[in-house]
Amino acid sequence: MALSLSELHALLAEQEELTATLEGDTLLLTNEEGVDAFLTVQGEQVLVESLLCKVADITDTAAFNDQILRTHKTMFPLTTLGISAVGTEEFYVAFGALSASSKPESVLVEVETLFLNIEGMLEFFAAFIRA
Template sequence: MSWNKDTLLTLIEAQSNWVVESEGECLTISNDEGVDVFVYVGNQQMIVETALFSAASVKDKNTLNELILRSHQLVPLTTIGINKIGDDEYYVAFGALSTDSKDSVVLEEIETLFDNVPEFLDLYSDYLNVEMAV
């Protein structure tokens, strides 16, 4: 199957533990812990992403960035990046997969991102000025 926004929406709506909303080109999926994941389906890949914390909340960006580069592979299937959201920059956690991925792989990617958010926040919390909620 080659995924698009509508077929993905149908798959996600069938998951009883998630709430999904369609917003423009993206789907917003929320879990019972209040974590929101955004999914965009392109021509060849799907991006599954969530904001972790604002770049403005980081005490020492160079030190944190070095730690991220040395440690992000310790948390499976998820990468860290920096994206502009509105007028601010945020550290984000994301995964990418093929639009030809199986249902189980798509669900695993989303669930893994939900599971990894607390790990990343715990791992990087000493580098933040304030306690950040997702």
């Protein structure tokens, strides 16, 4: 049976280190450091993602993309990087996806890992991001 957004909201709202707010068809998650992530259930998939930085804020896009492709699989497990448009701006995003039939514990691991990896990514890739 697939997890629903309301079930995931109840599960994640119980976590002391997170604030979980249901906003329409999206669950806004904020960790203790103030980093936001957005969780949705889309068909048979649970997707959780966070904006890392604007594409325009990267000093050398080709070198940054090369660095991502060479390192993120081994350095930042369970988290993938991509580019998404928000309005008229493009952002690098970190995201994880899993089946909506996953165990609730697996969703917790995915969310916790995403937040940990975001911290590491921002530190590791800092040389490419304009302040």
